[in-house]
Amino acid sequence: GQQLNQSPQSMFIQEGEDVSMNCTSSSIFNTWLWYKQDPGEGPVLLIALYKAGELTSNGRLTAQFGITRKDSFLNISASIPSDVGIYFCAGSAWYNNNDMRFGAGTRLTVKP
Amino acid sequence: DTEVTQTPKHLVMGMTNKKSLKCEQHMGHRAMYWYKQKAKKPPELMFVYSYEKLSINESVPSRFSPECPNSSLLNLHLHALQPEDSALYLCASSQDSEKLFFGSGTQLSVL
Numbered sequence: 520g521q522q523l524n525q526s527p528q529s530m531f532i533q534e535g536e537d538v539s540m541n542c543t544s545s546s547i548f549n550t551w552l553w554y555k556q557d558p559g560e561g562p563v564l565l566i567a568l569y570k571a572g573e574l575t576s577n578g579r580l581t582a583q584f585g586i587t588r589k590d591s592f593l594n595i596s597a598s599i600p601s602d603v604g605i606y607f608c609a610g611s612a613w614y615n616n617n618d619m620r621f622g623a624g625t626r627l628t629v630k631p
Numbered sequence: 632d633t634e635v636t637q638t639p640k641h642l643v644m645g646m647t648n649k650k651s652l653k654c655e656q657h658m659g660h661r662a663m664y665w666y667k668q669k670a671k672k673p674p675e676l677m678f679v680y681s682y683e684k685l686s687i688n689e690s691v692p693s694r695f696s697p698e699c700p701n702s703s704l705l706n707l708h709l710h711a712l713q714p715e716d717s718a719l720y721l722c723a724s725s726q727d728s729e730k731l732f733f734g735s736g737t738q739l740s741v742l
Contacts, residue, residue, distance in 0.1 A: 549729075550729045550730075552730065552731070554733075559719070559735075559736070559738060560735050560736065561635075561637075561721050561723075561733035561734050561735045561736045562674065562721075562733050563733070564730060564731070564732065564733075567729065567730050569729065607673055607674075609731075611728060611729065617728035617729070618676060618679070618687065618728075619676070619728075619731050620676075621673035621674055622673060623672070623673055624671075624672075624673055626671075
């Protein structure tokens with residue numbers, strides 16, 4: 520199946536700083552999603568993107584669907600301690616039965 | 632109600648045991664999924680049910696047996712598991728294959 524390359528693998532930041540992470544693929548996607556997962560819990564959907572170029576915000580979070588349809592980024596502004604967790608990008612494509620595939624995740628640590 | 636409910640939260644079983652994981656959603660979603668997640672790894676797709684029929688089986692060993700009794704329920708029957716099957720098992724549902732909503736998972740330990 521298609522590979523999603525997510526970076527960075529981990530980030531250590533100070534409270535109040537902005538964060539940026541991204542996902543790329545060698546194939547195009549119809550849908551990009553961003554999830555956050557806390558330890559021992561299931562992933563929680565943060566933002567869903569459906570159109571190339573689409574820019575969507577959810578509070579302090581902003582995500583974009585790349586123009587080429589092969590990438591997406593997630594920004595978190597003014598980070599707070601509860602932003603700690605693992606962030607996953609996920610994508611689906613019509614040519615793969617719209618199955619959702621996940622990036623490897625970005626582990627975010629926020630120091631108070 | 633946007634919840635996907637999974638039980639049990641934790642499960643410890645021996646290699647000769649038979650157990651079942653349960654999942655329930657009341658969002659009217661047409662598709663339900665089982666994912667397996669090892670520590671520090673992304674979720675890996677195991678099975679997909681669409682309109683209560685198994686549509687995808689990602690070459691999962693037969694010791695994992697899914698069942699979809701109705702459109703709201705999804706089970707995963709476990710038998711003769713191996714220690715390497717220990718993982719977080721996640722259930723998810725979706726209406727349109729474009730957004731997955733996950734349960735909080737069952738943390739399984741096989742001794």
